[in-house]
Amino acid sequence: NSQVTNHVGQPVAYKLVPSGPACFPLCDIDSPQGRRGAFARNHMWGTRYRPDELYVAGFFSNQSKGDDGITVYSEQHKDESLVDSDLVTWYTFGVNHVVRSEDWPVMPVETVGFRLQPVGFFAGSAAMDVPPSTPKNCHGDSCSKQ
Numbered sequence: 001n002s003q004v005t006n007h008v009g010q011p012v013a014y015k016l017v018p019s020g021p022a023c024f025p026l027c028d029i030d031s032p033q034g035r036r037g038a039f040a041r042n043h044m045w046g047t048r049y050r051p052d053e054l055y056v057a058g059f060f061s062n063q064s065k066g067d068d069g070i071t072v073y074s075e076q077h078k079d080e081s082l083v084d085s086d087l088v089t090w091y092t093f094g095v096n097h098v099v100r101s102e103d104w105p106v107m108p109v110e111t112v113g114f115r116l117q118p119v120g121f122f123a124g125s126a127a128m129d130v131p132p133s134t135p136k137n138c139h140g141d142s143c144s145k146q
Helices: 032-036 070-076
Strands: 013-019 044-048 087-091 113-119
Touching: 044 070
Parallel strands: none
Antiparallel strands: 013 113, 044 087
């Protein structure tokens, strides 16, 4: 946000922090699967908010031929600036499962995700002003044992 700066004059923001793997599709980009899943070509996409652009893979991803979705949204509006706009961040994460004999009969679990971490909002930790807690049975330096 270029309109709001923190205590050292830098803009405040959020940082996307992945947890787990991110991968690219194993299929050819020009294959039917590659065109349908074109959103997976990049891990991060950014577009201006538009109420009709709701799905990264398009409205009907199973029937798509690559004529809808984030690649089309990006191409249609490639000359528009994202600065000071309502930004939509499209983050793609996932795994490619390469089958191993050890996976039979129970396939292992892969966990993927992300968190949004505030950057530059605070001058320090808000927890620094919290007074220390005192256990119920303690008074000063002496604590009763039960």
